[in-house]
Structures are given as structure tokens and as C-alpha cells.
Amino acid sequence: xxxLSSPLNAAGAAYLEALQERFREDPASVDVSWRAVFQIxxxxxxxxxxxxxxxxxxxxxxxxxxxxxxxxGHAAAALDPLGxxxxxxxxxxxxxxxARLRRLYQGTLTxxxxxIDDPALRSWLRDAYExxxxxxxxxxxxxxxxxxxxxxxxxxxxxxxYPTKKxxxxxxxxxxxxxxxxxxxxxxxxxxTEVQVGTMxxxxxxxxxxxxxxxxxxxFAGIKGMHPFLAxxxxxxxVPYHMGVESTLSFGERSLALTLSPNPSHLEAINPVTLGRAxxxxxxxxxxxxxxxxxxCVLLHTDxxxxxxxxxxxxxxxxxxxxxxxxxxxxVIVNNQIGFTTEREEARTSLHCTGLWKAVDSPILHxxxxxxxAALRAADLAVAFRxxxxxxxxxxxxxxxxxxxxxxDEPRFTQPLDYKAIDAHPPARALYAQRLAADGLVxxxxxxxxxxxxxTRFQEALAAASDHRPNHDGFPGGRWAPFAPAGTLPAxxxxxxxxxxxxxxxxxxxxxxxxxxxxxKVERVIRRRAEEPLDWATGEALAFATLLAEGTPVRLxxxxxxxxxxxxxxxxxxxxxxxxxxxxxxxxxxxQARFDVVNSPLSEYAVLGFEYGYSLERPDALVIWEAQFGDxxxxxxxxxxxxxxxxxxxxxxxSGLVILLPHGLEGQGPEHSSARPERFLQMAARDNIRVAHxxxxxxxxxxxxxxxxxxxxxxxxxxxPKTLLRLPAAVSTLAELxxxxxxxxxxxxxxxxxxxxxxxxxxxxxxxxRERAERGPETGADGVAVVRLEMLYPLPDAALSALFRxxxxxxxxxxxxxxxxxxxxxxxxxxxxxxRAAAGCAEPxxxxxxxxxxxxxxxxxxxxxxxxxxxLVEQAFAGIAASLPPRETIAAx
Numbered sequence: 001x002x003x004l005s006s007p008l009n010a011a012g013a014a015y016l017e018a019l020q021e022r023f024r025e026d027p028a029s030v031d032v033s034w035r036a037v038f039q040i041x042x043x044x045x046x047x048x049x050x051x052x053x054x055x056x057x058x059x060x061x062x063x064x065x066x067x068x069x070x071x072x073g074h075a076a077a078a079l080d081p082l083g084x085x086x087x088x089x090x091x092x093x094x095x096x097x098x099a100r101l102r103r104l105y106q107g108t109l110t111x112x113x114x115x116i117d118d119p120a121l122r123s124w125l126r127d128a129y130e131x132x133x134x135x136x137x138x139x140x141x142x143x144x145x146x147x148x149x150x151x152x153x154x155x156x157x158x159x160x161x162y163p164t165k166k167x168x169x170x171x172x173x174x175x176x177x178x179x180x181x182x183x184x185x186x187x188x189x190x191x192x193t194e195v196q197v198g199t200m201x202x203x204x205x206x207x208x209x210x211x212x213x214x215x216x217x218x219x220f221a222g223i224k225g226m227h228p229f230l231a232x233x234x235x236x237x238x239v240p241y242h243m244g245v246e247s248t249l250s251f252g253e254r255s256l257a258l259t260l261s262p263n264p265s266h267l268e269a270i271n272p273v274t275l276g277r278a279x280x281x282x283x284x285x286x287x288x289x290x291x292x293x294x295x296x297c298v299l300l301h302t303d304x305x306x307x308x309x310x311x312x313x314x315x316x317x318x319x320x321x322x323x324x325x326x327x328x329x330x331x332v333i334v335n336n337q338i339g340f341t342t343e344r345e346e347a348r349t350s351l352h353c354t355g356l357w358k359a360v361d362s363p364i365l366h367x368x369x370x371x372x373x374a375a376l377r378a379a380d381l382a383v384a385f386r387x388x389x390x391x392x393x394x395x396x397x398x399x400x401x402x403x404x405x406x407x408x409d410e411p412r413f414t415q416p417l418d419y420k421a422i423d424a425h426p427p428a429r430a431l432y433a434q435r436l437a438a439d440g441l442v443x444x445x446x447x448x449x450x451x452x453x454x455x456t457r458f459q460e461a462l463a464a465a466s467d468h469r470p471n472h473d474g475f476p477g478g479r480w481a482p483f484a485p486a487g488t489l490p491a492x493x494x495x496x497x498x499x500x501x502x503x504x505x506x507x508x509x510x511x512x513x514x515x516x517x518x519x520x521k522v523e524r525v526i527r528r529r530a531e532e533p534l535d536w537a538t539g540e541a542l543a544f545a546t547l548l549a550e551g552t553p554v555r556l557x558x559x560x561x562x563x564x565x566x567x568x569x570x571x572x573x574x575x576x577x578x579x580x581x582x583x584x585x586x587x588x589x590x591x592q593a594r595f596d597v598v599n600s601p602l603s604e605y606a607v608l609g610f611e612y613g614y615s616l617e618r619p620d621a622l623v624i625w626e627a628q629f630g631d632x633x634x635x636x637x638x639x640x641x642x643x644x645x646x647x648x649x650x651x652x653x654x655s656g657l658v659i660l661l662p663h664g665l666e667g668q669g670p671e672h673s674s675a676r677p678e679r680f681l682q683m684a685a686r687d688n689i690r691v692a693h694x695x696x697x698x699x700x701x702x703x704x705x706x707x708x709x710x711x712x713x714x715x716x717x718x719x720x721p722k723t724l725l726r727l728p729a730a731v732s733t734l735a736e737l738x739x740x741x742x743x744x745x746x747x748x749x750x751x752x753x754x755x756x757x758x759x760x761x762x763x764x765x766x767x768x769x770r771e772r773a774e775r776g777p778e779t780g781a782d783g784v785a786v787v788r789l790e791m792l793y794p795l796p797d798a799a800l801s802a803l804f805r806x807x808x809x810x811x812x813x814x815x816x817x818x819x820x821x822x823x824x825x826x827x828x829x830x831x832x833x834x835x836r837a838a839a840g841c842a843e844p845x846x847x848x849x850x851x852x853x854x855x856x857x858x859x860x861x862x863x864x865x866x867x868x869x870x871x872l873v874e875q876a877f878a879g880i881a882a883s884l885p886p887r888e889t890i891a892a893x
Contacts, residue, residue: 016061037067066101070126071114073105074366075351079398080337081172081370081428082421104130109374111381112354112364121389125363128381136376138441144178144372145436146450148429150210151177153454157462158205162223164408168241170203171402173334174428175369176300177203179397180211182379183298183330188254190387192296194281197260198274199300200267201241202334207300209458212260213247216461221468229474229652238262238650246476261613262651264642267305271315272606273643274299276613278326284617287594293387297329303353303396304339311638314606316360319392323557323598324610328386331357331394335369336401341414354396362392369399372432400425474652480619483654483713493709495702496739497546503734505545506530508588509538517576525570526584533731536724537568539697542737543704544585544595547622552708553593554585555618557600557611558626558660565628565662568725571597593621604635608659612643615657622708623657630661630675630719631857644715645683656713658704663693663719664763665817665858667865673858674818677792680717681827684793691793693719693761695747698732699790702743719792723763730766745796746803750785754807758876759832759846760815761789761824768815771873780880785810792824795831804839812836813847815876817869820850822857849875 023030023038030038094102105111111129113122135141151174158167170176184195199207205223208214222228222240229235244262248255261277263270278297285294306312318324333354339347348355354364363385365378375397382393400422404411412419436442475484510530512518518526529538544554559565562572572581585595600607608625615623627633633640647653661675680691694700700718707716724730735741749769758768765788775781787803789796804812814832816823825848837844849872859865 016064020064037064037071062095062098066098069098069101069105073102074110074112074364077106077110077366077368078108079110079366079368081368081399082418082425084421100133101130104133107374108368108371109378110366112352112358112366115358116361116363118361121361121363121391124388125381125385128384132377132381135373135439136380140182140376141373141436141439141441143181144376145429145432145442145447146454147178147181147210148174148372148432149447149450150454151206152427152429153451154206154209154458157455157458158223159407161462165223166239166241166406166408167205167223168201168203168406169403170206170334171427172400172422173203173336173369173397174206175367175372175375175399176332176334176397177206177210178372179332179367179375179379179395180207180298180300182376183332183383184211184249184256184258185251186380186383187296187387188249188251188256190383191291192256192294192387194257194285194295195259195298196274196278196281196295197258197298197300198263198270199260200263200270200302200305200334201265202302202336204241208243208245208260212245212258213249214245216458217464217468220462220465224465226465226468226470228470229472230470231473231652235474235649235652238264242650244651244653261616262647262653264650266638266642268301268309268311269609269638269642271299271301271311272318272609273613273616273639275315275318275324275326275329276610276615277617278329278613279324279610280614280617280621282326292327293390295326296386297326298332299329300332300334303333303335303337303344304342304347306333307348307350307353307356311605311609313356313359314601314603315610316356316392317601317603318606318610319360321601323596323600324607325390327390329392330382330386331362331392333394333396335396335398337398338401338415338418340405340409341411343415352396354394357392357394360392362394364394364396366396366398369397370428370431372428373435399428402427475654476652479617480654480713483619483656483711486711490711492742493706494739495705495709495743496741497737499734499738501546501549502542502737505542505549505588506538509541509545509584511584512573513582513587516573516580516582517578518573519576522570522573526573533733534697535568535726535731536697536700536721537564537570539701539732539737540569540704541571541585543701544622545588547705547708548585548592548595549588551591551593553595553618553621554624555596555598555611555614555621556624556626557596557598557607558624559602559628559632560599561626562597562599566722566725604632605639608633608636609639609643612639612655612657615655616653619654619656619713622704624660625657626660626720627662627675629672630663631671631673633659633661633675640680641683645680645689648688649686654713655715656707658707658716658718660718660720662722664722664724665865665869666723667859667862669860670856670858674822675717675719676822676857677719677824678818678822678826681793681824684827687714687794689793690714690716690791691719692716692791694743694790695721695724695762695765695788696730696732696736698736698741699744699747701732701737702741706743719762721763724766727763727766729770730763743790745789745791746799747788747790748785748803750787750807751782753783754785754810755780755783756880757785757787757803757807757810757812758815759787759789759812759828761792762817764815764817764872767869767873768876771877775877781877784877784880789824789828792827795828797835800832801835801839804836804841808839808841810841811843811847812841813849813876815849815872817872818850818857819852819854820848821853823850825850 020038027035113125116122155169155171209219228237242262245260247258249258261270261274278295281295282292357364367374367378378395382395385393402422433447510527572583574581611623611625663675665673692703694703765786768786772781772784816825832846833844
């Protein structure tokens, strides 16, 4: 690690005094780096104008030198346990205060605050840091040694018993265990009662065993390869170092309910999920009159991934946004100073891997992992800062990786010199035991007894693991208990609402409070809510209103969701004079649940992950994320693939999250057309998700209510409309929302006789029905049934089979807007054929009308799009009246 030299070492007193005087006259006249120093000095009152010079013999440079140490000491701190670069030494002529600051900021623990804009925050941090130089209490130090010993013995046992198994051990970073333990203990002492933890797989097994409360026998059974769930049918599950933990930890008389979220190998993806879980628990705490700070989020990272993965930056930017803040997160970076085989210089540009936190004004603590005392002090300061200010803090634990990236890898191929130094370096436990022995706290015999005790404890648990069998299916209990699998398909709920109730809610939605000055165009939109027929936005608002009135909270987030990206919702009425906002859905009645509608930052990855995490803690709430356009979900594909569609199979982690993805080819180009339904259908299996494409406001209304009233919870992907938001034909009546009505997975319109079935989904149905009407009975078009498939997965087999049995002699054509290699066709082809064969149809095979195969989802030119769309419709009806002249000829006559 290179050391930065200081310009102060070469600067004379006269020069510095002149430079400071120039700054006071005109700050722009000095270099920006000096500007920052002098500005902070003036804010802190270090050298007030007209004050006498300070320091030895009245040296006026002393305050400047001290301020530079505070600002830049981290660049010369003794952070590398391997000593690959020595810190700068202090001058023998330095005064005591300067030498003390150099010891504080250039030792094994250092603090960065110069980037923080708020001088009050900087002052608080510096006062707290500089006022706590003493070693931690003796009992805390003895506990740290015990945890270091446990961490070392745990990894040693696994290394001996399973030398060829990947475990991503924490050797070289064992101080992580007492550091996290201290964070949890300090949090409990400060009044925290719940902790949500998200971590990577480096050291995860040791964390679960030694800090997070995972039962040892259960952990070792997983390491031995035993299935973690008693599920019927069995689920694929996951490797042990991806699994989660739910436990209760005790710290004296205080306890913490702790959740470690399961996570995939996709680096840093767990961060926003854990943040969402924490926010959900905080919202519950608030609803009961509690303090959000009672729920703490702790995120652990590694140095290579934290600087390289975009989800970290996206998630950090949520930290101060009102709809997403969690009252401060404590971040810990397990800094091995290497990636898999990638050196630091190849992995990043910044000096430290913590540069991202400068963007959100977080204090940054760097700690040498060979100094557990420094780690304990860092933990105390981070927790105190979070509790005092409700903001993020980060601890960069700098150590090394004693083995390769995994235990099978040979790191000496690529880092021979580093590993020569590592092989010769004693472990942190041995160094700390010597230090405590020198301080008279722990003798050699006690240290040996600690090691022997942990070794015996781990060996006994490993032996007992052979007889361990899971006694539960892994499905969460508590708030999830009402939604546990019942062994039979849940009955369809009654989603209809009485007419008088609907009209009362419509009146509330159409009301504009007295004294609220609303834009005239918006006012017309709001007033129309009380009128029939109902458009799409009103159907959605009614679904939310009925659920809220029944006590179901609703949370809707995404880019521009408050107004609606297509200017159709207007959930918040904004006063044109004062800017005050009024959300009608929060003024339905005294007993209603809360409606949260939140415009998110321009993020998909982190925000979708956050809402998924929120849904894990709130099965009682309708949690919705909307993409501005359906294909924008591409930016969150990791969340979809690794969590939303697969988490219940891997970790028995259910979710009721709703994802709204505007979909439909309208000539707007390839990036604003397709929600990529083919991807969701390819991943659909074992009843893991629901994929719907509703085409009427009424069906959308029932779909949303059905999501909350069913006795099970599955993620719901909705291909939502754009054109249909304002299409005059795409409307519904209150009668279609009445008791006895429900979500229709299949909607068919047909005459008395049917010779051809046109199966489709979405807005294309309206074009096909319009074409049928325009062609008229004389062309044979009245023999065409247009069947809308409103639920794509699970496929409504029974409803489709009933139609096929009703018209066994009719041919069947699947019609879609998308190219034939995209959309639903490849998923539906053989499934529809099998259903038709079982129904006894004369011709089981299904034809397809679609755009030609393409790599791009849609074209970019509106004229071409319209021509292609016209050809699709004509092909769907081709041959139904071959004996008649072409339609164009009839029109010409």
C-alpha cells in the first residue's frame, strides 16, 4: 500500500500563513485541496482570525498539521497486517497533541470524515473518536479472544475433515467474528431489538456457528450433505454457505431477534433485499408506536465485490430517501486485499474500497484485522453514530486471505510473494493471546483451555450431525403461518364488492379537498373517477381502496408511480400554489390500512430487491414494484432469477410480491415494447410464480384482490398495459366488480358456431375483435372465437379444456404481436396441443401467427409497425371465406 507524502512536510510557516490569509480574502484564489483544509479549520475554530499562534514556540503550522492528520491520516495508517508498507513516523519535535492525533489516525484504526459536508457530523465523529482512545473493557477483550479461538478451531476442524470441500473460510479474517459480535452487543445495549443481516459467503459458516446463533448440529448436518428440509415433494435447496438463520441472541439481560437472509453467489445482491426486510420490520414497529431505530440492518461485503458491483451504489443511494431509508445501516467490509486472483490495483481506482460511502456522507473506519481491540472500538463508534444520527457507517476490516478463494484453489500460482508472507505470519488469535497475556488478562493455560473447549464442542456437534434429521419443511412460521401449503389447492376467494361500497369508495377517490388548488386537467381526470364505465386507472385505484378499507396495507413503488409514467394515476394531488400533496387513498376512513406510494430513484436492481425483501416480512401487505417500461426489469434480472422465481425452491422463502411490467408493441422501438414474457415463462415451474396478462380493468381489479385474499402467496408478474390505459373499449362496469364476479383466467367472445379459435393475450384481442366485427357475418368472421388468455402461468388447463371440448371441430391459432421466437408461443405450443388432444379435438395441433423470428423484440418505425400489425390480423383471419372476393375488393365496390 503506497503512502501519500504531505505537502506540509515541505511548507514553511510564513508560506502557510500567507496562504491562509489569501484564502480568507478570496477562497477561489487558492488550490481546492488547501481550500478544504482552511474551510474546515475555520469551521472548527482551530485558528480563528486574530488569535495567537499555537503550538511549540508559537508555531502557526501546528493546527494545520493537526487538521491534515485528521483529514489524510487514513492514507498513512498501519492497516496491513502483513506490514507490506510501513506507516509514516512522527517527528521527534512534534507536540504531544499532534503526536497523539498521529497515533490515533495513523495507527491500526483510523477514521475518514473530511468528505462529510455537515460540520456538525464531522465534529461529533471527531469528538467521539478522539475521546475514546483507551482499550475496551477487560471482559470485552476476553470475549473477543474466546470468539477468535472459536473461529480458528471451527475452520481448522473443517479443513481437516473436509479438505476438498468449498467453504470460503475466514482464515486471516477471524477478527470479523468478535467485530460482528461487538456490533450486535452494542446495538442491544443501545435499545435495538431486531437485526436483519445480509452477508457474502466468505466466512459465512463461521459467522453462523460463532456469532449468529445457528444450531451447530444443524449446520454440520448441512456441511455433511444432508437435505435441510423435510418437504414433500422435496425441493432442490441450496449449499450450506447460502442458507439463512433465524435466531435469538442474548447479551446480558437484553436479547436480539436476528435474521440472516439466505442469498445466492451473485455478489452483493443480498444488500437491497436485507434493506427491504429491515424497512418492513421498521414500518411494523412504527405502526405500533415504536422507534424505527429498534430494527438494525447490518450488511457485510468483501473488498473486491463492494467496489465492483453496481447494486452497492444503488442500495447506498436509498439510504437517505424517505420511502427507503432504514435509519442507518452498519456496513462491514471483509477486506482480504485481493479478489479471486485479482490484485487491488486491478480491481479498483480509489485508494480504499470504501470510496462509495463518501457519496452519502458516511463515516469510514479502517481497522487492521490483527488488532481486535481496534475492531471493538470501531464497532462501538459505528453503532453509536447510527443510533445518534440514523445514518450509515462503514467499517473496513483490512486483513488477508490465508487460503485461496476457495479451499481447492492454489493462490501461490498467482500471488507467490504474498503467500510467502502469509505463511510466515502468525494468526490473529495467537497475536491477541500474547497481547492479553502481556496485559495480565489471560494466561497461556487459559488460552489453551479455550482452544481445547471449542475443539471438543465442534467435534461433538459434528458427530451428532450424522443422526440429525430435519423435523420441519422449512416454510416459515409466525406471520407466514396462515399461508403455509395446505396440501390441496386453495379455493378461489370471492373478490367481488357490493355496489354501494364501490360507489362510496369511488366518491372518496373523486373528491378534491376544499382549499386544494389542483390543475384543471388533473381535476377533470379525478372527477371522472366517479363515472362509469371505469378505465384502467380507476379499476386499479378501486382495488387498492377496497383492500385498504378491509385492513390490508398497500405499498407501491417504482419510477414515477405516483403520477404514473403514462400520466394516468395521479395518486397524489399537488396543490398548484403551495406544492402540498394530498393522497386520496389515505383518506378513505378512520379504520383503513396505510397506503404508501413512493417514487423510487432511477434504479431497478436495488429497488426491486428492496421491495422483494419488504414482501418477505409483510405477507399481510400488497407490495408492488412497477417498472417504467417492462423491459427495464432487465436491469434487475439477478433479483428475478436468483430470488423471486427460485427462492421458495432453494430456501423455502415465499413472497407475495407483485411486479407490474408495461408490455405491448406500439411502434415505440425495441426498448419500450416487451416485458420479455418468454423469460418468465421459461422460469415458471412447480407453481413458483404467476404470470398474468389482464385485458380489462375489472379483471385487473379481481387479480389484485385475489393476490391478497388467496390462502397462498406467490410472486405475481403482471404484463400491464400502455394502449389499454385509454382505449375506449378497454373499460368495465361496476357490475363486473360485484359479489359473485371473480378473476377470469380465460375470456372468450364467440357466436353460435365456431370454426376457428384465435387464442391471444393482451391488447391484441381488441384488434382481433374489431376485425371480426368489421368483416361481418357475410365473410364467415362470425365463426371465429377470440379467446383471451389472461393467466399465462399457471396455465388455466380446466378453462381451456372446457372451450376445446365445446368446439372440438374448430381449428386453433395462437396469435401474438411478438416475434415467434419470443413472447408466449414457444412455451404454449406443445402444452396447448396436449390439452386439445386430451379434449378430443379433430386437429390437436395449434398454428401460430406472429412476427418473424428476430433478435430485437420490436421494430423502431411506427409505419412499419402498423403494417406488420395489420398483416398479423389479416393472417389470423386468412382463409375463413376463401370463396369470397378479397376484402379490399369488396371495400372498393
